[in-house]
Amino acid sequence: MLREIAHETQTRAERKERTRQRLLDVTLRLVADRSLASISLREVAREAGIVPTAFYRHYASMDALGVDLVDDAMRPLRQMIRDARRGRAARGDIIADTVAVLAKQVREHPDQFWFLTRERYGGVAAVRRAIATELRLFTSELTIDLARLTAGYEWSTDDLEMVAALMVTAMLATVVDLLESDARHPEDVAALLDNAERQLRLITLGMGQWRSKPS
Amino acid sequence: MLREIAHETQTRAERKERTRQRLLDVTLRLVADRSLASISLREVAREAGIVPTAFYRHYASMDALGVDLVDDAMRPLRQMIRDARRGRAARGDIIADTVAVLAKQVREHPDQFWFLTRERYGGVAAVRRAIATELRLFTSELTIDLARLTAGYEWSTDDLEMVAALMVTAMLATVVDLLESDARHPEDVAALLDNAERQLRLITLGMGQWRSKPS
DNA sequence: GCACTGTGTGCACAGGCGTACTCTGGCTGC
DNA sequence: GCAGCCAGAGTACGCCTGTGCACACAGTGC
Numbered sequence A, B: 001m002l003r004e005i006a007h008e009t010q011t012r013a014e015r016k017e018r019t020r021q022r023l024l025d026v027t028l029r030l031v032a033d034r035s036l037a038s039i040s041l042r043e044v045a046r047e048a049g050i051v052p053t054a055f056y057r058h059y060a061s062m063d064a065l066g067v068d069l070v071d072d073a074m075r076p077l078r079q080m081i082r083d084a085r086r087g088r089a090a091r092g093d094i095i096a097d098t099v100a101v102l103a104k105q106v107r108e109h110p111d112q113f114w115f116l117t118r119e120r121y122g123g124v125a126a127v128r129r130a131i132a133t134e135l136r137l138f139t140s141e142l143t144i145d146l147a148r149l150t151a152g153y154e155w156s157t158d159d160l161e162m163v164a165a166l167m168v169t170a171m172l173a174t175v176v177d178l179l180e181s182d183a184r185h186p187e188d189v190a191a192l193l194d195n196a197e198r199q200l201r202l203i204t205l206g207m208g209q210w211r212s213k214p215s
Numbered sequence C: 001g002c003a004c005t006g007t008g009t010g011c012a013c014a015g016g017c018g019t020a021c022t023c024t025g026g027c028t029g030c
Numbered sequence D: 001g002c003a004g005c006c007a008g009a010g011t012a013c014g015c016c017t018g019t020g021c022a023c024a025c026a027g028t029g030c
Helices: A012-031 A041-048 A052-057 A062-089 A094-108 A110-120 A125-149 A157-184 A186-209 B012-031 B041-048 B052-057 B062-089 B094-108 B110-120 B125-149 B157-184 B186-209
Strands: none
Touching: A012 A041, A012 A052, A012 A062, A012 A110, A041 A052, A041 A062, A062 A094, A062 A110, A062 A125, A094 A110, A094 A157, A094 A186, A110 A125, A110 A157, A125 A157, A157 A186, A157 B157, A157 B186, A186 B157, A186 B186, B012 B041, B012 B052, B012 B062, B012 B110, B041 B052, B041 B062, B062 B094, B062 B110, B062 B125, B094 B110, B094 B157, B094 B186, B110 B125, B110 B157, B125 B157, B157 B186
């Protein structure tokens, strides 16, 4: 305790957490333009500044790190939902707000979204499952919101889930479009967002005409 | 020319084409549950029954083979479009027919669809580009069909493309659902198809209410 | 029939990989 | 203050990778 001379003394736990975070950061950067399966443990360790065998002090395998990375990458998405709900409370244009929030998140965390997009159907089963689970949660939250909005209109749960799934699908497709254009043609981001808005509006127009079959 | 004793004599071109096809088949099988980037040239050569260096007689790299594989895998998809159009001519229920044809293709060529799904955002840039190009063609064909169906209703091209993209997105999502369920829960394929049909119907209902902004 | 072409072989090499092992040195709990 | 813990270092192993090169030998064109 006497000497915190140089070397900025830290607790052991702090140093470990730091290294762990560095592993996650480095992997995320590497995954920005290649698939997780093609990245080696040694490469991650090298970039993180530790020796390969030290990797095992943190994860049993790259797959395990990948699963952890899904959690990390989902954080901005969860933030997004919260923001979108707040926007909704503010009684602005729900669709425009939602799309804007999505665009903001994608712009601020492109690597995370690339990772999720690529690994959603990628080669690592554990990661795939982790992402699928998160997306299912996402859809079911939207289903609940839709149920609230359609209260009194006799929508079956099944139909609500169908609509929620379609909306999520459309949004995910928009995410990919944004990622691809952000890199090369930043000028047509606006057109993409307009497109996404129109798709969602079309869906809500369809909802206005929909009649659930009595179950 | 005298002796076609044993060894079933073949022209050189035939033998080459055969090996090439074997390379494609083998790769498709390997890609059914791993990403293309994680498959080695040696592995493909081994499975195809040739020595690694002979691989180069056919492709300059695995990436090049991947691009070729996209063409192969797209063939059933193109067949699908043709079938769907024929069904349309038969004046049945367009949506139900289209979904049924899609389900049939997915059931008959799961490996191809897995490959396309996985590599659509996968690690190999050339393959990604090839798939994107094919899908763009797919969407623009659908746009043309929609233009025919909405003739006289003042739809802008932009809006037609927006709807076509949404429909294609929904169908692609259905493909993935089918692939995932076919493997483990064949009993709820029917529910998935019903879901897809309802999504498309919802979209067409929305179209009925849509008014394009005058451009 | 003979020279040519080109698919496929066999061998070799250097380099990257995951991981098992022993060791070190500083934070940590008593 | 001291024993012990544990993140990380260092070394080593066997395996697999892409690819270069010389060679075999069967169909091909004249």
